[in-house]
Amino acid sequence: MSESDADLGAWAALSDGYGPAPCQRVARAWLRGLGANRGAPADVLVALFDTGNPLFLSFLYRADLPSGVLDAAVVHPAKAVRGTVAESGRLSPEQWSRMLASTTEPKIRDALAELAMEQAAHRDSGARVGVERAPDSDSRPPAGPAEIAAMAATVPDVATGHVSYAVWWIAALHGDADAMRQLAASPNRWIRRSVARARHLPPDVMELLAHDEDRIVRLFLTESCEDAPADVLLDVWSWWEGSFSFPGRPRNHPNFPRHDLLRFALDPEPRLRLLALADPASDAALVERFSRDPDAHVRSGAAGDPRLSPESAARLTADADQAVRGCARRNPALPPAALIRLLLDEHSAEDAAQNPAIPPVAMHRMIDLAAARL
Template identity: 30%
Template sequence: MYVDAAFLAYHDKPERARLRGLARNAATPVDVLLRLLDHPEGVRPDVTRRPAWSDEAVDAVAAHPRPAVRAVLAEAVGASPEQRARLVDDPDRRVRWRLAEGPDRSRWAVAAPLPRWAYERLAGEGDDLMRDLLANWCRWTPADIRAALRTGAAADPSGEARNADGDAPLTRERAEELVRDESEWARTQAAADPALPADLVAVLATDPSPDVRLAVSMRPELSEEQPAAVDYHVAPADRLTPLDWVTETTDPDVLRRCVHSAHVALRRSSAYNPHLTPELVAVLAADEDHAVRLLLCENHPDVPGEVVLQTYLEAEVAGRGDLLDHPCFPRQGLASLADSPDPNARALVVLDPQAPAALIERLSHDPDPRVRCRMAADERLPLDRLLALFDDPETTEAAASNPNLPVDLMERILADALP
């Protein structure tokens, strides 16, 4: 992947790295925070990642004259629902829109970004875009408020169900046209259409396109044995669109069949289903396919902690950090990973609330910079070691986010980062 060298030279300069770290530091005094929010380097997105907000900081930002600054509080990951709700009557509707959308967090990071009364207030303000946000885009809107907002939605004027091709119900003539279509996409859509006649399903089962054959193999009417007769392939790294008929089923027999299926696509889709029983969660937690286990951890709160931990360590996807917020992710005992050959495991030691300061200090000398950075941000780190890491370009950003950073260094960061 190409990375612009000029951008990296600008981005990685210590004075800018420290400014980003300081923006995430929950211990910055309010006057420093306000100067960060107005800084020409534009570190507001980093400020939204502060792990905690004092009431004094909330008061200052909520009263700021600039809507763009107040919107930072609306999107603040570490602010409590009640703190963010201070903006529910903000005079600028763009701030209220940001408030409704909520922080960009993993599903496990917060239980509910706003109190219920705040959603009721936002839903009743008469703003059409706000109503649309709450009804269709905000994942945190209470179900009954969402349903009430959707009540007035326009019905399908045709009164007819739509098929995979986007037209009226599939006729025999149209089905035959799709099966013969030169477009691989059109044939793939036809292969997934539940209304496709069985004889045409059989035709597409031998289609030259692997995507078409895969779509045929995932049809809900097929028995457990029938997909094996279709030449389909799913690689471990393949990304598959979840199957609605699996993810949304409430039929325990259908769900059980999918969980135990030899077809990995059915097992991956079943990991999304909210109706999994503890027994079925246990089956998927032991699945040989890493993607099944990852999807299960991403969607279910009751996965055994050791499975969540191992899945995190094995994952190579960009969003694996979300698993650190999983309610079953084990924190007690992570200090035992201090001597692991895997630097990703050693970096987790900092999450153990009982890890002693001496161990944090020891790992701050780790040969891997990722481990040193995690230790540099931890408040158990001795001050002399924090200052040393602050002076190291590889760890200076993380050290600047440490809540024990002296205020005089915070002031220096602001001064050094001015254009």
């Protein structure tokens, strides 16, 4: 029997119920991992609802859920499912209406209705990530250069390493080009950082802040400003690993370079070197080379690349670096036999359960086996 036939047989055994029953730790790891599996279809994710355990429902916060998952959650009979999806902040008004209509318990329905109103009020408030709230609803920003200068004089400076929110009244003036010019010239870091939180800036202000000596100013530009130039985005990428507040930035910024990245393949800075894999002209040979790079960041990029050879993917599951091992375990290039072994090991099961190469029928069987062990 060929290795391919053996792999198919292993999946079939698991799918048909003849595979080994997982221990409780592996069972829990499967349920957590499958919820984060970007290859899991809607019916697999909906099947996770039946665990009724909030520990295995956090995937409802995902922004990339397949169509139909939220619709199924809002009418599910389990309180844990409805409660989790309600708190996710991802429901449309129509989905809220359906959930409230299907909730028969008066106290729970009232609590859900209150939460729906709170979330709607927050959306309508215009609150922005990275910007402090105004003291009250009557607060107004200064008008004219003299008032702006007077207010700016009351803003304390901040230390270089202190990451702060944008001052509310400066954020309120983001649409005023002249105010931005006046404030961007301030020697006060907090004021310049607050200007950098603007969604758009005049070209001359952008040019000034793009060369600011304070790198947090430049960081804020890449996170908030749609006009941030490519050279600033590349510079920040070289030293900033990202945040939960601005997921994906600066890499997912519309101005981040998408071509001519192979020039970084030999760059001494690992994070810049890693960019070469994203160039459309990169190939599997580069992925293989990077799989043996001395830097863990670069190896991680190769470990998660689907162009990686199955042999190298299997090798990297035993890498000395935890992040590299995790990326390799989630790589669909991983040989099925190796993936199945990782699924049965409590130390690797959660990462392996996120591998999109797992057949949906096997995913369903994993849920059944795991649920029986809870």
